[in-house]
Amino acid sequence: MGKTARVPRLTALLAAAAAGAIALSGALPSSAATAPEPASPQTGSAIPGDLAKAFDAAATKYDVPREVLVSIGYAESHLDGHNGLPSQDNGYGLMHLASNPQNRTLSEAAKLTGLPVEQLSKDSAANITGAAAVLDSYADQTGLSGDARTNLAKWYPVIAKYSHSADAPTGRLYTDEVYRIIGEGVGAVGTQPKKVTPDRGAYAKVAPLGAKSASSIQAVDYPGAIWNAACTCNYRVGRTKAITTIVIHVTQGSYAGTISWFKNSAAQVSAHYVIRSSDGQVTQMVAEKDTAWHVGTENPYTIGIEHEGFVDQPSWFTDAMYRSSAAVTRNIAERRGIPKDRAHIKGHSELPNQTHTDPGPNWNWDYYMQLVNGGDPNPPTYNFTTYGSGVRVRTEPKLTASIITELPGPTQVFVTCQKQGDTVNAEGTTNNWWAKLRDQGGYMSNIYIQDPNPKLPGVPVCP
Template sequence: MRKTALIPALLAVGALALTALPSDAAEPPTLAGAFSAAAAKYDVPREVLVGVAYAETHLDDHDGEPSQANGYGVMHLASNNVNKTLSEASRLTGLPVAELSKDNASNVLGAAAVLDAYADQARLSDRSDLGKWYGVIAKYSHSADAPTARLYTDEVYRIIGKGVNAEGVTTQPQRVVPDRGAYAKTAPLGTAAVDYPGAIWNPASTSNYRVGRTAAISTIVVHVTQGSYAGTISWFKNPSAQVSAHYVIRSSDGEVTQMVAEKDTAWHVRTENPYTIGIEHEGFVDQPSWFTDAMYRSSAALTRNIADRRGIPKDRAHIKAHSEMPNNDHTDPGPNWNWDYYMQLVNGGEPNPPEYNFTTWGSGVNVRSAPKLSASVVTTLPGPTRVFVECQVQGDTVTAGGYTNNWWAKLRDQKGYMTNIYIDDPNPKLPGVPEC
């Protein structure tokens, strides 16, 4: 074919190719779809992937910002001296570290690849048996020791058993008997703490705090971990962390772990360490879902105990946020921490939990005489309806409008909280406040 005839032919082919292109670019995968795709590709149960993600981050990628332990994304792929899951994921998937740390779908895929590799190493044959994944999940945690690994993995299995409904991702509750294997002989942490009755003693690495004090204790500092409870404990036990706190508190139930004796100087507020006691709270500053009533009450009881023992005034001049301390650049506990409620609890009051302007979604929302599905229906709200509620009342699991939880809302009117009146709408969809 002559060159002059070839050019029109090529142009015609090019025109056909262009018209064959889709008019719109493909939609990015949803987070729920990312979990399903990764589970299928690497033969990792979706419940395991979601359970690990929820334990680590409540399914929030925090805009690609790292955790305290330099972990990224909803799966907390990490890059530190003991946890190298981020680089492992890159090697296994061929995806660049930047993509794994910033893109949710890639992050989930990378974690699935790592879990798959660990399952192969463990010679896990029946991958459909959720209970058999215990050792694999424990390895994924890269915990500092076996008791902390068990703490982490037991929490993942608690989440699997309860089910997840967050960020558009849902798993159904699963009745699973964990096969702890070698971890069955690892006693759960339970040694009494040295200063606070009821706390668990699990000491930080001696490389992460200073023995003794150079100043009298006069201030209690409230922190947020920017990571999970077990992950934070493990990080403080890592000699290279160069950071610690006296106490760490779990979100779900307010469990307290003491890691540094109060007589010693934890490294948590730079130049202000000598005269302070640090309390870390599991969670992230931009996620109010971590700040449960159980955590508030447990932390307040601890703070009250420290203040009473040490003669520290129970006021905001002596109980401070990390962000309020001199020579510090942190923002925790952030705007979602309810200082008014917390200080009321610290001072021994029994205030009602925080009040939120709550809008029911959909119609036919039931108002019951108790936080139980078996309780009598007092009335039905037509919806959408704006009411005031008291949050964090637990009852039977409620599923409605695609959402499931067992946190009920106690109604209030202009005169105060009403007796035995509860609403079973499980999702208020209010940004910036905990779900009720």
């Protein structure tokens, strides 16, 4: 959906594997695409030190927990202000201060802080200050005061209000994501993981969008999707042409924000599917038989798939997202007899009469198309630093990281499930190299990867 090409921020580069590491799954064929690095809050974009200070100052001035501010910023933008350019629903800055009929946090921030809109939109420190002021105001409105302000669990309704979601289920989707990030921490700005059980208040009675009912499963075309309909004012019932093309978009915003926007009568846009960055969750908002408004004049013959994130920020394009999206595209193509090639699976910018740039230069088309066609172009490469007596391995391409450590004794086996993208502490650094082992509690030896059909009797299989 991105209208304007954005200038990428510098992103933090992960260090190379330590000397002595060994590749365990073999080299890739020269034609295989490189799998994208999974993103996590601990390894987001490189952030200047003064940004951390801006969060400190705003949290102190407005009595808003730093974890709340940082996690909202990460959920909205991965802490990237995008050079003051707006999101798809006219939100600005890394805190997404918005200016649309349903969300006026930008003007509210200007009134509360006395800062001009131009500064709030383009200066990251001002943007953080503005968001803190708005959250402070909402906390006052919900009666959150005194010592309760320090209780992270109590901020749930305030964060939900800040989202200005189209409905309560979408508000819960947004706020649950913020609390997920609070739980993981955002290492780039020094926020440590904090496991919090949120006090959802009235939202406890709101069914999360991930809880699919039998009717919702029947309502969608793709069995793995959650059905959450767009506003009927944002698409056309029926088709005037046969479906021949699948279109790949980037939302220029967050997953929950995009869903909310497509439900908003002011949007006048929609897509058939929206896919979440962190885990590849799929929401369908328009039935394939109907015409979503996503590529202007080319709407009648296309199906649109939106991907959470921003075109200039590759951290959003996780392997989970690529694989989930490819599964959706493959399913659509096979059901509808659409060839699985680049002539029929296109980016938004590749359609006629378009001004948008998505999915942009960071979208890995080679990798994506190999996944669409049923292959795994990049089976995992495991690089483990060797300790003690070394490393033993059993693996296969579809493995998703089960770690087994044998303890002393012929029958003692300790199992740790470690998924791609998990944060791992290794060699004095914290990152999401799933090739690194978690600390098993001391001297690590006899460590190997378990395949999905273990030969050892009694060894559990990780999900």
